[in-house]
Amino acid sequence: MEIRNDKNQKTKILFICLGNICRSPAANAVMQQMIDKQDLSSLFYVDSAGIGNWHVGELPDSRMRKHGLQRGYTIDHIARQFDASTDFDAFDYIAVMDNDNYKEVYSRAKTASEKAKIVKMADYIHHYDNVTAVPDPYYGDGQAFEYALDLIEDGCSAFLSFLVNS
Secondary structure, eight states: OOOSSTTOEEEEEEEEEEESSEEEEEEEEHHHHHHHHTTTTTTTTEEESSSTTTTTTTTHHHHHHHHHHHHOOOOOOOOOOOOOOHHHHOOSEEEEESSSHHHHHHHHHHHHHHTTEEEEEGOOOOTTTTOOSOOTTTTHHHHHHHHHHHHHHHHHHHHHHHHHHH
């Protein structure tokens, strides 16, 4: 794999959702497990954050932790807020879960290179038709969490494949 930066640095990925308690910590856990299973841990660093500060310092939503655990994921990231002043410099890719997240993060980017780091998770989802976002399951039932995880698994798989093969 050719690393985007310097060959001695890890490719750094930041997943973003609204509050950092459902989708982005799930994507963090899913991607990390995929990386670990392919013995690529020395090449990647994965983190997640939320647009807002409502849940800073909290564990992910208990429903996401439960549904993730049923699939073999430990979703235990402590919520933090996206910080444009440091996160654009610290990460190579900032993967957002929906179009509102995209607009918000994009509006905080100050340069073309920062804007180029922002990707939509939906752009990597290939096994589901007409998906434009990973919907927030927070106000939904168990099916909403399962669907979000289905999309996240699909997107992370294709995103990792893209990173490894580019």
